[in-house]
Amino acid sequence: MWELKTKYLFKGRLELKTALHIGGGRLNMMNTDSPIVRTPEELPFIPGSSFKGAFRSTVEKIAVSLPNITTCQLIEDEKSKNCPTAYHKEFAKQVEKMKDEKELVETLKEKLCNTCKLFGSPYTASKIFFHDLKILDWAGVTQVRDGVVIDRDSERAKDKLKYDFEVVAPSSTFDMEIWLENPSKQDLGLACIGLNEYLSGMGYIGGIKSRGLGSCFISDLKVYKLDLESEGKEERLRKYLIHTEPEKKMDEIKNPEQFVQEKTEAILLSKEV
Numbered sequence: 376m377w378e379l380k381t382k383y384l385f386k387g388r389l390e391l392k393t394a395l396h397i398g399g400g401r402l403n404m405m406n407t408d409s410p411i412v413r414t415p416e417e418l419p420f421i422p423g424s425s426f427k428g429a430f431r432s433t434v435e436k437i438a439v440s441l442p443n444i445t446t447c448q449l450i451e452d453e454k455s456k457n458c459p460t461a462y463h464k465e466f467a468k469q470v471e472k473m474k475d476e477k478e479l480v481e482t483l484k485e486k487l488c489n490t491c492k493l494f495g496s497p498y499t500a501s502k503i504f505f506h507d508l509k510i511l512d513w514a515g516v517t518q519v520r521d522g523v524v525i526d527r528d529s530e531r532a533k534d535k536l537k538y539d540f541e542v543v544a545p546s547s548t549f550d551m552e553i554w555l556e557n558p559s560k561q562d563l564g565l566a567c568i569g570l571n572e573y574l575s576g577m578g579y580i581g582g583i584k585s586r587g588l589g590s591c592f593i594s595d596l597k598v599y600k601l602d603l604e605s606e607g608k609e610e611r612l613r614k615y616l617i618h619t620e621p622e623k624k625m626d627e628i629k630n631p632e633q634f635v636q637e638k639t640e641a642i643l644l645s646k647e648v
């Protein structure tokens with residue numbers, strides 16, 4: 376049975392250091408080869424799935440070097456015995472044969488890597504949720520940048536293979552909301568490692584990274600917690616249920632940046648896997 380025990384909300388602003396391109400939008404007035412994604416109101420936004428992908432790979436790159444932490448980085452490897460996600464097909468066959476659900480749960484608990492446990496795998500749901508990021512401050516217009524297709528053999532630009540793409544300008548900001556449910560110490564630590572990268576200005580998002588696009592950072596971080604495990608949980612549950620705004624539903628953590636640092640350090644000292 377799934378039971379809500381703890382919940383965290385990380386709120387803040389995602390600010391662009393360089394221009395941002397998340398393609399996939401419909402053709403619009405800008406008349407470009409690669410338009411950005413927009414809301415039905417025609418405003419640029421960042422899909423939660425794009426942010427999650429960038430955040431996950433940021434965490435995975437660091438997780439590789441951490442003691443006591445495992446990550447398959449979603450690299451499929453039939454020979455690997457590390458995480459079932461990495462040898463997906465073989466494991467899928469084993470799962471089919473498992474009659475007992477308890478056996479499956481225990482196997483996944485034992486075998487899934489830490490980043491698959493947090494961000495989800497073909498067998499388990501994610502514990503971390505990224506909302507779509509609405510645009511807050513921006514110039515009100517996007518820009519179109521020129522690109523060229525490089526000939527791999529001559530390394531010269533192919534004259535007739537020019538293309539352009541739409542970008543959101545640097546300094547634009549987006550509203551960020553990340554939720555985390557029932558995290559283990561490792562889940563919380565890994566989420567904080569990701570947040571710390573973005574707080575330090577090492578974050579990125581979106582496409583055309585090779586042109587330096589999508590560099591960004593998190594500012595104005597606020598952390599809220601719902602704790603239904605320790606003493607006083609009845610009152611916290613009441614507060615959570617009667618209010619509608621996250622700020623009133625949950626308890627705000629006083630020093631969010633210190634909280635992120637402490638949870639990051641906790642994962643380094645952790646012995647559990």
Ligand SMILES: [Zn+2]
Nearest residue numbers: 447458488491
């Ligand atoms: Zn994995």
